[in-house]
Amino acid sequence: MKAVAHDTYGSAEVLELRDVPEPVAGDGEVLVRVRAAGVDAGVWHLMTGLPYLLRLMGYGLRAPKVPVRGREVAGRVEAVGAGVTRFRPGDEVFGFCEGAFAEYATAREDRFVTRPANLSAEQAAAVPLSAVTALQALRDRGRVRAGQRVLVIGAAGGVGTFAVQLGKAFGARVTGVCSTTKTDLVRALGADEVLDYTREDYADGSRAFDLVVDTAGNAPLARLRRALNPRGTLVLVGGEGGGRWLGGTDRVLRAMLLSPFVRQRLCGLFSAERVQDLASLRELIEAGSVTPVVDRTYRLGELPEAIRYLRESGACGKVVITM
Structure with a gap:
């Protein structure tokens, strides 16, 4: 599958669109075909390895432990691992994962909730x-x-x-x-x-x-x-x-x-990625009290440009990567 990855810390130029093995859903996990992925300020920090405190927190001292960035995702469930009860293939979900800037991503089933019907995948990826x-x-x-x-x-x-x-x-x-x-x-x-x-x-x-x-x-x-x-x-x-x-x-x-x-x-x-909070937000979104604001969308291979825009221009709302 296609993914944007990096093996060293640095500016957006260290990011490469490359072929990587497609992940497999393990026990209790869900495999999601990514439709959209949010770009947040943390992407820049983990890409550059700055501040150094991040590296000491376990992200990798000299090089990133996880080469594919992105933690906000919206997509369609492609497969489920043993023991998964909340989702089945075809469900549209959004939530948290590791490695969202790729065609497929996996995470535990308790990291996702069903996407609100009144949101597009691009809007949903802006939320988590x-x-x-x-x-x-x-x-x-x-x-x-x-x-x-x-x-x-x-x-x-x-x-x-x-x-x-x-x-x-x-x-x-x-x-x-x-x-x-x-x-x-x-x-x-x-x-x-x-x-x-x-x-x-x-x-x-x-x-x-x-x-x-x-x-x-x-x-x-x-x-x-x-x-x-x-x-x-x-x-x-x-x-x-x-x-x-x-x-x-x-x-x-x-x-x-x-x-x-x-x-x-x-x-x-220092926010926590709590899926119960995401479920509360889904209720507010479905009620019309909260609507995500998407400034711009970029294709997967344009992730370096998206990060530069977010960092240098100051987006109105969120920047989102689409597949």
Whole structure:
């Protein structure tokens, strides 16, 4: 089968479209013919091996242990292994796997849920990592409640577009922060207020939020705290920038160390790939409360171009690979 793989860490040029053996569904596993695969920020980090902390976490010190990237997938079940009871060949599913940038991928059956009928495969592939991250940021770490004022920084991005919609679904008053060209999109997602960060400062003291969700990953903690009310909550979703060893995770660590000494709650989020959260999101999607935003689609062999676009241009919503 065709897959995009890499044997060394580096820029997008290390990725190659090549023939690799087709995987086989083992006991309790499902073989999926990939229809679409989401491209998230983690793809770039695992491709480059940066920050180095990732390598120490088991992804491979000198070279990637798993050559095929991609963890968000939507496709059709082709075969099932022994003991699988939830799916059968022909079912349309979406969820988490290892090696989604390929024609076929396998994972345990408990990593998938049935694709909502109101989503295309491309839309479904945009959901798993980004939407689950947004859900955990608001519901679990942010403890969002109806009537609260919520600020979403990076509201037009992969996680941000879901965070805006989920905030509204939970009954909050949502303010989105984005660049000039993306304000219409964020407003269309349901944001009560949209701030263009090139013209307005969300931390100028004129507003105080109960919850700030920072998906952009580079604002100083002191600035973010100025946007919070005295007992508000800050949730840092990942992080960008920083050094080659820790990247943006150092900001998360500093927030967690500071939190016990201030009245505000300062939290970091390292999201978990929980299929039960994906099932909850499916219900919201089927109800029309949440709709994935797909900026662009690329073919499998165009994955390097897709990663460069996501990294350099800042997508509106998600970038998706189609087969």
